[in-house]
Amino acid sequence: MRKHYTHEGLVEEQLAPEPIGQFTRWFHEADDAGVVEPNAMVLSTADAEGRPSSRTVLLKGYDARGFVFFTNYGSRKGSELAANPHAALLFPWIALARQVIVQGPVEKVGRDETAAYFRTRPHGSQLGAWASEQSSPVSGREVLEQRYAELERRYPEGEGVPVPPFWGGYRVVPESVEFWQGRENRLHDRLRYLADPAAPAGWRVERLCP
């Protein structure tokens, strides 16, 4: 399973002045290279005692304010974020020998932003959000299917589905963003942006040993 990385390097001179610009370049390159769901990212949270947990979620938007995903606020990740509003995101673009790691505090997005996104979801996914008490034990699949069928009767296709009050978006506000590029002989490139109000674009960059 040992793989030799012969990819082009990542050099300071070619980096975008701020991490969102750099992320945009790499995100498009991952998409162009055929990475399956390049917006899939591993979200890590920790409970009040610092015990970590991870799961995959989909990136649904990003800009200078941060990285947005949508979920159930009552889920395990939701309870952990309520107790400890900090997270890490990891984009595993293995086919390109790349990963991006974002760390920072997390805030809920506004209800308007959640509602606007919810309306773009297919009808079935809207009902699914209502049907699932995410992360709670359920006695069997049939319970979920029955709930879904009841919701379908109540909100047939074409009927507006209200946004569940327990469902919405989170924004991870980046404080640090690391770009990792696999290179030959394990001399990988790791360039990390750190938020720094005193730096020119609001960010300074440091190189880390691989």
Ligand SMILES: Cc1cc2nc3c(=O)[nH]c(=O)nc-3n(C[C@H](O)[C@H](O)[C@H](O)COP(=O)(O)O)c2cc1C
């Ligand atoms: C490719 C992929 C994408 C996923 N996207 C989401 C998502 O955007 N939001 C979400 O709540 N769960 C998503 N999930 C499910 C989560 O990984 C997880 O099972 C769920 O959110 C419950 O996590 P928790 O119990 O740790 O809170 C996705 C799973 C996979 C494999």
